[in-house]
Amino acid sequence: MAEPATTTATVAHPGTPAEAAHATYLGLDTYGWVAMSMLFVIVIFLWQKVPGAIAAALDKKIDAIRGQLAEAEDLRKEAEALKAEYAGKAAAAEKDAAAMVERARHEADAMLEKARKDADSMIKRRTRMAEEKIAAEQRDAVQQLRAAAADAATRAAAQLIAERVDGQADSALVDAAIKGLGK
Secondary structure: OOOOOOOEOOOOOOOOOOOOOOEOEOOEOHHHHHHHHHHHHHHHHHHOOHHHHHHHHHHHHHHHHHHHHHHHHHHHHHHHHHHHHHHHHHHHHHHHHHHHHHHHHHHHHHHHHHHHHHHHHHHHHHHHHHHHHHHHHHHHHHHHHHHHHHHHHHHHHHHHHHHHOOHHHHHHHHHHHHHHHOO
């Protein structure tokens, strides 16, 4: 078997002393081997289709992100629709509330007007009742006054008759009354 040739050559790099030589193997120094191994790794990546796998993974991730964006857009549209719906409901509720307030105002005005009419009719009725009561009291007072006057006139007449009429005049009056009955 042939033994690989190893040689040590002194290659001076800038800034290093000439005595420090780099080892070489198969004619390549360490920089060459690093470059060769990088080239080997790149070839293996290409042979195993790693860039395609990376691109496929990225495409898959992009598709997932696009799906999420589409879903977010749908959610945004739904949210806007709900917002518009609730804005409409709020406007309708405000309109209904205004209508209720207006209806309540009209009902309150109607109730106030009815209360006013009822109060006016009650005042008229009570006034009429008071006037009737006053008229009745006046009639009672007039009747009492007439009765008192009649009583006083009767007493006065009785007293005058008692003073002026004696027994003879009394019999003449009774006879005249009896004669007047037959007619």
